[in-house]
Amino acid sequence: MFSLVVSATNWSLTREEPFRFVGLANFAQLFGDKEFWQYFINTGYLMLGMPIAIAGSLCLALLLSQKLRGVVIYRTMFYLPSFTSGVALLILWKALYNPQFGPINAALGPIFQWFGGQAPEWLLSTKNLLGLHAEDIRLVWAQFGLGARDAMIFMGIWISIGGSNMLLYLAGLSNIPQELFEAAQIDGAGPWATFRHVTWPQLAPTTFFILVMSFIGGLQGGFESARVLTAGGPAGTTTTLAYYIYTKAFEEFQIGYASAVSWVLFIIIAVVTLLNWKFGSRETNDA
Secondary structure, eight states: HHHHHTTTTTTOOOOSOOBOTTTHHHHHHHHHHHHHHHHHHHHHTTTTHHHHHHHHHHHHHHTTSSSOOTTHHHHHHHHHHGGHHHHHHHHHHHHHHHHOOOOOHHHHHHHHTTTTTTOOGGGGGOOOOOOBBSSSSBGGGGGBBBOHHHHHHHHHHHHHHSSSHHHHHHHHHTTTTTHHHHHHHTTTTHHHHHHHIIHHTTTTHHHHHHHHHHHHHHHHOOOHHHHIIIOOOOOTTTOOHHHHHHHHHHSSSOHHHHHHHHHHHHHHHHHHHHHIIIIIIIHHHHO
């Protein structure tokens, strides 16, 4: 509530102007701010890997739910990156993405050269798979490629697949009654039919919870990776709304404006969550 009051002021730590209430001026400035919309698009772009990460977690959980020798060791190995310090993990990925001596380009370089291209510059490039312009909200063919935003998506998918979502799916799979699988086997259902008509419907509540939490995390996230890997660059292509709030508040010292951005982000998260609960819970109940 304090931040809501602050969002209606011109509070700045530089004290260039006398403190006063400005009403909705910060919000009016925000919606006309090109940077805000650019960073909003960045936040949405970085969430494009979320469906792949969730599907990967489900596939991995299905594999690790089998009765295999040493399955506990495999589960531990896949979950191990989740125990690693976030900053340490990001520093490692920054070295992996280095265009000069990083092992990723060392492995992919010959493949790109075979097709007559060059290996991506990853964290140093403004290119992306959708061809979004670096600073304007438009599509440009010259921007099509692999760049910093895509590097963060690939990194996020790798980190998420063996994380908490995998554990949630493993817990959901263990709670499915074995009688359902036995009935499907008696009816002659194959692996795909069993998954489609037994496993997937029974995992609907788990999937719904993962989707809701992933959307919330995606809209709130991006600060740590942007801070460590790119400092929001290049040309602001990896700056998310969370990192934008930080820069406005603690680098430019515009506390009032940063509070307004944080409340807009809160409203976006609340609306998305309510829509998920309204339509997602209906699909869950139908399943």
